[in-house]
Amino acid sequence: MIYPEPRFLPCGDLAVSVELADEISREANARVLALEYLIQQRRVPGITETLPTYRALLVYYDPAAVSFDALTVALRALAEEARPEVLPPARQVELPCCYGGDLGFELDAAASKLGLPPDELSRLHAGADYHVYFVGFTPGLPYMTGSPERIHIPRLVNPRTKTPAGSVAIGGVQCCIYSVESPGGFWVLGRTPARLYDPAASEPSLLRAGDTVRFRPIERTEFDAISTDVAAGRWRPRIVEVSLPSGERVG
Amino acid sequence: MNVLVEDAGPLTSVQDLGRLSQLRVGLPRSGPMDREAFVLANRLVGNPDNAAGLECTLMGPRLEFSDARWVAVAGADVPVTLDGAEQPKWTAFPVRAGGVLRIGAARAGVRSYLAISGGVATPPVLGSRATYLRGALGGLDGRALRKGDTLPLGAPAGGGARRVRPDRIPTYGDEPSVDTILGPQDDRFTAAGIAALFTGSYEMLPQSDRMGARFKGPRIEHTQGHDIISDGIALGAIQVIGDGQPIVLLVDRQTAGGYTKIGAVCSYEIARVGQLKPGQRLRFRRVTVAEAHAALAARRAALETAIA
Numbered sequence: 003m004i005y006p007e008p009r010f011l012p013c014g015d016l017a018v019s020v021e022l023a024d025e026i027s028r029e030a031n032a033r034v035l036a037l038e039y040l041i042q043q044r045r046v047p048g049i050t051e052t053l054p055t056y057r058a059l060l061v062y063y064d065p066a067a068v069s070f071d072a073l074t075v076a077l078r079a080l081a082e083e084a085r086p087e088v089l090p091p092a093r094q095v096e097l098p099c100c101y102g103g104d105l106g107f108e109l110d111a112a113a114s115k116l117g118l119p120p121d122e123l124s125r126l127h128a129g130a131d132y133h134v135y136f137v138g139f140t141p142g143l144p145y146m147t148g149s150p151e152r153i154h155i156p157r158l159v160n161p162r163t164k165t166p167a168g169s170v171a172i173g174g175v176q177c178c179i180y181s182v183e184s185p186g187g188f189w190v191l192g193r194t195p196a197r198l199y200d201p202a203a204s205e206p207s208l209l210r211a212g213d214t215v216r217f218r219p220i221e222r223t224e225f226d227a228i229s230t231d232v233a234a235g236r237w238r239p240r241i242v243e244v245s246l247p248s249g250e251r252v253g
Numbered sequence: 254m255n256v257l258v259e260d261a262g263p264l265t266s267v268q269d270l271g272r273l274s275q276l277r278v279g280l281p282r283s284g285p286m287d288r289e290a291f292v293l294a295n296r297l298v299g300n301p302d303n304a305a306g307l308e309c310t311l312m313g314p315r316l317e318f319s320d321a322r323w324v325a326v327a328g329a330d331v332p333v334t335l336d337g338a339e340q341p342k343w344t345a346f347p348v349r350a351g352g353v354l355r356i357g358a359a360r361a362g363v364r365s366y367l368a369i370s371g372g373v374a375t376p377p378v379l380g381s382r383a384t385y386l387r388g389a390l391g392g393l394d395g396r397a398l399r400k401g402d403t404l405p406l407g408a409p410a411g412g413g414a415r416r417v418r419p420d421r422i423p424t425y426g427d428e429p430s431v432d433t434i435l436g437p438q439d440d441r442f443t444a445a446g447i448a449a450l451f452t453g454s455y456e457m458l459p460q461s462d463r464m465g466a467r468f469k470g471p472r473i474e475h476t477q478g479h480d481i482i483s484d485g486i487a488l489g490a491i492q493v494i495g496d497g498q499p500i501v502l503l504v505d506r507q508t509a510g511g512y513t514k515i516g517a518v519c520s521y522e523i524a525r526v527g528q529l530k531p532g533q534r535l536r537f538r539r540v541t542v543a544e545a546h547a548a549l550a551a552r553r554a555a556l557e558t559a560i561a
Contacts, residue, residue, distance in 0.1 A: 136509065
């Protein structure tokens with residue numbers, strides 16, 4: 003549920019977690035993003051940095067510039083106003099994804115676990131819109147949900163130690179794209195040639211909290227061609243801004 | 254205008270005060286584990302606080318200077334020699350062109366800091382020269398120094414024979430008590446679990462690094478499982494998973510995670526954690542937010558009078 007009043011939870015001497023709900027939902031996340039957006043717009047004194055997650059906003063502050071009590075008063079007032087309607091238009095990002103084979107090396111195993119033909123699993127996965135709640139854990143990694151219930155699957159019992167960057171994977175209700183090579187406990191269905199994290203770019207993360215992601219299935223030849231273009235700096239994914247009625251933004 | 258790395262040491266990296274405004278894309282701030290020692294080293298050689306220097310781990314590097322500079326070493330208790338002659342720590346001293354500076358093995362503490370007048374001038378990445386090893390970002394090509402590397406230096410802005418007051422030089426060999434604030438998930442622990450945290454003595458384990466320090470000690474008991482809805486991880490957060498043992502998350506920590514955090518070590522105590530050797534013990538001391546802010550203000554004020 004969404005709390006009637008935000009909870010202010012100290013996180014050491016320089017940060018406070020503003021917790022708005024105890025659930026993973028588009029509504030709770032939209033409020034978190036709206037609170038962060040209002041903080042940026044109003045330039046609340048003493049706040050040095052913010053970090054949104056599913057249902058909480060971690061707010062870093064300088065206690066020499068603002069007291070804990072004054073900070074929570076200011077944040078409480080902003081949280082009242084933090085509604086999805088205040089957010090700027092969301093972005094829709096289309097990411098090519100090559101399913102199965104050696105890039106999607108757990109598609110067959112995941113399909114068998116779900117009792118589905120592999121083609122049906124990739125079709126169901128690519129047919130959904132994925133909402134980016136936030137980016138983190140490793141640089142550029144999106145925390146997403148949106149997959150149809152038929153393909154919800156328990157996480158791997160034995161997480162692998164290395165997952166290649168670009169791997170598109172599912173676990174539980176979530177979908178993620180590994181942004182750098184890292185350990186992982188999700189089932190890898192495919193790989194995108196898009197670069198999720200590029201430290202040389204002015205915006206190092208391709209995706210932002212609030213984005214909607216859609217996967218476009220591609221063959222291996224197109225994967226290789228796009229990979230070549232990505233390496234040469236010649237390729238960008240298709241990104242459009244969409245202004246939806248506020249009722250459709252969440253839910 | 255540069256420094257040749259004749260020997261790098263096991264883990265020597267370029268750091269400045271860190272990278273801001275990138276948590277939201279999953280990049281931690283990085284920067285020095287012992288911020289006060291780092292800042293004092295910079296001030297000793299006449300640098301701005303944020304000038305880039307080197308963080309050395311346990312064993313320092315051997316460096317040859319191409320031009321004359323002022324340098325200072327602060328932090329862990331390490332032997333420092335210039336062309337074979339022993340040099341004082343927490344004190345600025347001059348290096349001639351061609352001089353060879355050597356930082357040896359830490360006798361107490363873990364991390365020592367070398368500041369060089371003019372600062373290390375590797376290209377900033379996303380507004381900072383701090384190295385984030387896991388993200389292969391910042392510093393020298395996003396990695397630790399290696400033998401044969403050349404570090405570019407900035408233009409020196411002066412320097413002089415400054416030193417840190419002897420009564421302000423920390424010692425690292427004891428069992429420190431670090432100020433700790435409860436939250437955000439202290440309500441997921443039993444009263445006995447919270448009491449264990451604040452009365453027990455915890456030994457640091459070897460599997461500790463700039464990302465986090467693992468400890469072993471009295472079990473910190475949960476009321477229910479250790480999973481939470483993933484949320485942001487603040488500097489110093491004390492994560493406790495199913496085994497009831499604490500992990501203190503540090504400057505290169507993951508930005509978000511799905512495990513309970515019983516409390517957080519205060520920012521001004523992170524240096525004490527970063528200077529602990531594996532096998533050394535530490536205690537967590539419970540403070541309120543107000544007490545922590547008073548202590549932080551006192552520490553900041555003391556820093557302003559630390560250099561004679």
